[in-house]
Structure formats: C-alpha cells, structure tokens
Amino acid sequence: MGLRFKVMNRADVLKFVHEFHDEPFYVISIHSSASFEPQFDMDNECLKDVLYMQFSDTDEQGYYDAITEEDGMKIYRWAKELPDDALVVVHCRAGGSRSPAVVAALSYIFNGNDDEFWKCPPYTPNFLVYRFILYAWAKYELFHMGYEKLQKNLDEFSRYRQGSHGNGIMKEEVS
Helix, strand or coil: CCEEEEEHHHHHHHHHHHHHCCEEEEEEEEEECCCCCCCCCCCCCCEEEEEEEEECCCCCCCCCCCCCHHHHHHHHHHHCCCCCEEEEEEEECCCHHHHHHHCCCCCCHHHCCCCCHHHHCCCCHHHHHHHHHHHHHHCCCCCCHHHHHHHHHHHHHHHHHCCEEECCCCCCCCC
16 A cells, blocks of 8 residues: 655644544654754654654755755655555645655655655655655665675575585586
C-alpha cells in the first residue's frame, strides 16, 4: 500500500493532533530558527512519533539555516522505519513549500510517484529540500547495496575456500 501523506500548515496540524482519530499517525514538524517549534500532546494515543526538524524555506544551499545533507538523511531514515501503510502528517509554517517538498520526496521513495505534490496548485515544493532527501536515500541505499555486494563476495569466497584443498584452488566437481 505504501506510506500515506498529509501536508499541513502549523495551525492545521495543531488542530489535527488534538482531534480524535481512529488510526495511528506520525508527524514531521518543520520550523526555522526564526519560528517556534510547536509542541505536541503525546497523550493522544494515535500520535505515535514526532520528528522535529529545523531548516529555513530557502533554495540557497549553504544558507545558514538551509536543509543539510544530515537533515535529509535524518528524515529518510526516520521514514524508513515507519510501518508500510503509516499515515504521515508533514507540516511547516505555511504548508506550501518545505512540507510538500518532504512529502514529494518521501512519496517518490516509498510509493514511486510524487506527481500530486508537484502538480497541485497550492504547493510549490522547495527543490533543495526535495533534492537533499532524495540524495540521502540514494546515498543510504548505495552504501547498503555496496555492503550487501561485499558480503555476497565474502560469502562466495568462504564457500570457495571451504571447497578447496587449502591452496585456494577449487575442487573439481565429479560428474
């Protein structure tokens, strides 16, 4: 089924968290250093976890409060641990740029499609945010793919050594 997403602004997410829900949900809360970090009532038993992130709505890489590679990795790794059909609510102050960028990237990664977040008029996803999350995904998966390939080669080498006469030469199979 894949992860399910809702994009909200700060005011709407605060209302959403305090309403009754019949299913569990998770929140990614984005704020900048110039705005306050909303605190969520964890007494709501449907609210399972909140990932608090701090970065500005800028497309300038290197801007003092811009998203970083570490931020992208933190978002990706957090989302990777969620149940397959989890509802993820992502918010920023206005809900128009940073949060749709996070949702577009995660939707692409986990559901294979991000069209609705790029083609929907109220959203203008921040491309730097989108890019850093996709970069984190690629880097994480390539590292693990590389590790798995290394492990496979080590396993093959071990089987080879077990089948040898101790001189590194494979035993010939008898038909």
